[in-house]
């Protein structure tokens with residue numbers, strides 16, 4: 001079953017940070033076997049923001065190429081999903097107005113529910129476009145995953161923004177109507193207002209993620225979703241990439257199905273390659289996995305893909321879509337790969353210094369020296385007003 005109006009992702013782009021920390025460096029300094037990070041967690045590196053980068057600079061960099069290509073004539077809504085908010089009241093996407101020349105005739109909102117919020121944005125966009133198929137919705141998922149130094153979560157940090165233009169008659173991915181959801185009040189991962197790093201019960205978070213995945217799948221099927229063997233690929237929310245195989249194995253077990261490891265790898269691994277080097281990007285992570293799948297798979301036209309979104313706390317959603325014929329012409333594979341390769345390696349001492357700077361937010365006036373080589377930067381916070389600059 002598909003939507004009466006074909007709705008989905010017409011364009012998708014991403015941005016990450018100026019710096020990258022190699023997890024071999026982290027392992028050496030923490031006295032950990034690097035295999036734990038590479039094999040146990042499935043992570044090789046993590047993106048680290050420069051002192052003058054935040055979710056707004058990443059969001060602007062991700063959205064700019066989409067707006068340059070498609071213009072803003074039909075853009076009616078911008079939904080920015082994040083759990084790294086820069087203000088308790090003002091929506092972060094409003095800072096994009098001058099940076100991206102957004103029209104004043106757009107509604108702009110920020111959404112929060114841990115890593116899940118971008119999927120809520122996608123569902124809301126479908127509703128808006130169903131009402132008026134000429135409208136376009138820009139979704140930006142932007143986050144910086146930050147845990148305490150020396151904590152178990154430290155090697156799973158990262159940062160990225162993914163921007164998606166959602167339209168009728170999309171060029172890349174057409175979304176199906178059925179969707180399965182699961183929610184519960186769980187204290188597995190959260191970040192109280194006074195903290196810049198997350199509080200996490202790691203073992204509970206993994207257990208809850210797995211339960212939520214199989215429950216969301218059950219609800220998806222109960223609502224008329226496709227059968228498992230209809231899918232060519234599965235994209236999972238990736239706090240670390242080993243989670244994709246673990247979650248898929250768990251899903252199969254709950255369905256009484258047994259697959260060898262290489263069959264599981266064949267349907268999940270292409271969707272993990274970017275995340276392996278970027279780290280967790282919270283709301284952006286599932287959509288970074290979609291980008292990774294599109295950029296690393298052989299022809300997917302007409303193939304069905306399943307998506308599992310998970311946000312701690314917790315809300316989970318399973319949904320699906322079909323890759324559109326000719327989608328490859330609309331990808332930015334070379335730009336995506338260049339962006340990852342262009343990051344500047346950061347030394348371990350500098351990483352710890354930047355982490356501490358970010359963990360102590362500016363409470364008096366702050367001026368930021370230029371640190372990033374990216375296209376947008378935070379220049380100052382004066383009288384609690386943030387100012388950004390297009391470089």
Ligand code: HMG
Nearest residue numbers: 033035036039040114115152153202205206209239311312
């Ligand atoms: P930990 O205690 O460091 O790791 O924390 P571990 O001891 O459980 O080891 C991890 C894996 O590495 C294990 O494999 C080990 O066997 C393996 P598994 O049992 O999982 O298959 N291992 C090795 N493998 C090869 N060679 C070795 C070796 N040593 C060990 N030498 C934990 C892991 C994930 C708990 C930690 O990183 C953490 O707290 N992370 C943050 C929370 C998190 O990512 N939770 C995931 C689910 S919740 C979620 O996804 C939501 C989230 O994105 C937030 C949001 O929604 O906003 C986090």
